[in-house]
Amino acid sequence: MVTYLYWIVVIGLVCVALFGLGMRLGKWKPALVLAAVIAVVGSMAYYFWLQQIFVKRYGGVMSITIPQGLQHIGSTWKDDNLWIEDYNPQTNECIFREYSRGDMLQGRVVLKNCHPIGARPSVPPATATE
Known part of the structure; x- marks a missing residue:
């Protein structure tokens, strides 16, 4: 409105x-x-x-598209900028992207060897032999 x-x-x-x-x-x-x-x-x-x-x-409306191949984990506001967390199952990385005003200054944080709870692994774990 x-x-x-x-x-x-x-x-x-x-x-x-x-x-x-x-x-x-x-x-x-x-x-x-x-x-x-x-x-x-x-x-x-x-x-x-x-x-x-x-x-x-x-309470306005805004649309953001998650890149192909990533799984969305969560999002949060930091001041007036939106931070989006996605998971890349191919590289096993968690990626935090900042959606800033005007989409000009983008912050990006990549966590390597990320194992988010509830994310589907791309490679099934090896079975243990006894």
Whole structure:
């Protein structure tokens, strides 16, 4: 709901710039420039600053795709960044990935020889002989 309200405000500001400057005052060039600036700044503010804040604090919606071949273990918030833990059964590694604002600065931690509880091993354990 907060996300929709945000985009309604941004689109409203674009319309005010277009109709206020363009139609009422007849200054279309400044109106188009101002509308483009408002749209670009509004979009960048959302994707690089507000998206995860809206999701975490106000119940927004965000979709993240787990890479092919990995098993999802868990996720947690650290400040306003989402950390996702996945398990790679082929390499026996646990991978923590940071989904940061704007998907620009990505943290990544790899745990080698990871044996998460409940994960399916890719190679069955050898049977013991007596």
